[in-house]
């Protein structure tokens with residue numbers, strides 16, 4: 440039995456197979472509509488994350504399965520002091536697979552050690568959020584046709600942004616990747632990513648402060664939001680949250696086939712006037728998030744539709 | 748030559764950084780052993796200036812040298828049998844340490860579920876980096892000596 444804790448749990452080959460499956464699901468949804476008939480997904484969310492939870496639930500429903508679960512710690516037995524290990528042993532009796540979101544880092548790993556069913560890490564604190572990274576990879580591969588040979592601009596909070604760190608770790612496994620790291624001085628990429636990941640693997644990258652200067656060279660622009668809870672004072676937050684705002688006029692500097700991605704929800708870092716630009720891919724990204732979670736559920740449940 | 752008088756069978760842990768012997772006494776759980784233990788603090792050393800020495804008279808397999816490797820793998824472990832040094836054992840960094848150090852990350856699951864084992868994994872042997880198994884927070888051994896030349900290399904120092 441297999442769990443998913445980190446995007447790097449899958450080798451490049453395994454990831455290729457997963458993304459191929461997601462691709463096939465997108466093209467032939469009917470073929471998969473009953474592959475999980477009678478199966479149940481438990482969404483154990485110890486902190487609310489409506490978007491992620493609904494994406495998992497939509498994925499299971501699309502496969503013909505059903506869902507149960509809880510969406511905050513105070514509606515669960517955790518409020519009564521039950522350990523994650525005990526909870527997952529009970530959940531194992533109710534469901535066939537579990538997606539777990541927890542504010543504490545490592546909680547899904549603790550669950551996986553005692554679980555009788557596959558556990559998917561649906562986000563653990565600032566640590567990992569593997570299905571977001573899988574979503575990003577599927578979006579790029581589907582819309583660009585490849586994961587190699589791309590110049591990827593990462594913009595915004597590169598210091599605390601866990602999605603950005605995971606995406607870098609996942610993309611450096613593909614050939615000819617270049618990064619342009621766009622952030623204010625205070626939110627630059629941490630040194631362990633710069634040195635241990637990028638430099639150590641000879642991945643070319645540049646660090647810049649201005650988005651407009653970076654625009655013309657990018658194949659992908661990955662925008663992130665500045666999260667309020669990372670700041671101790673309101674002043675810094677307000678200043679940095681308005682640091683980058685992607686506008687229509689800035690899009691004119693970009694390549695005709697550049698894609699704009701964003702893990703959503705956005706605050707104000709992408710102006711709504713950009714939404715109608717064909718290069719704005721962030722809502723399609725949410726759709727790919729469902730496909731990749733469908734592929735993941737099938738993979739972890741070891742359901743092969745092509746088997747007789 | 749190291750003075751091992753009084754020990755028939757046991758260990759002499761030499762070249763301990765001065766001041767570290769009591770922590771080693773504690774971490775090796777020597778207080779739980781019903782056997783003679785001698786601690787020498789601030790002994791003179793040509794190489795180290797000052798050093799600590801711990802002598803333990805006990806069966807050769809009674810000590811957990813994995814933990815010692817984690818604390819400081821440059822300590823010299825002399826195995827004594829019949830009043831003689833029969834072996835100098837090489838210490839290495841253990842791949843995993845359990846319940847020796849604890850995770851300081853307030854966002855870690857171990858911060859709220861105290862019954863979980865505190866497990867750290869060696870993720871970078873060259874740089875001696877251990878990370879919490881759960882949250883991957885880095886642990887850097889505050890007691891590691893800066894010197895790159897392990898004292899064992901020099902053979903006959905005192």
Ligand SMILES: [Zn+2]
Nearest residue numbers: 850855879882
């Ligand atoms: Zn930890």
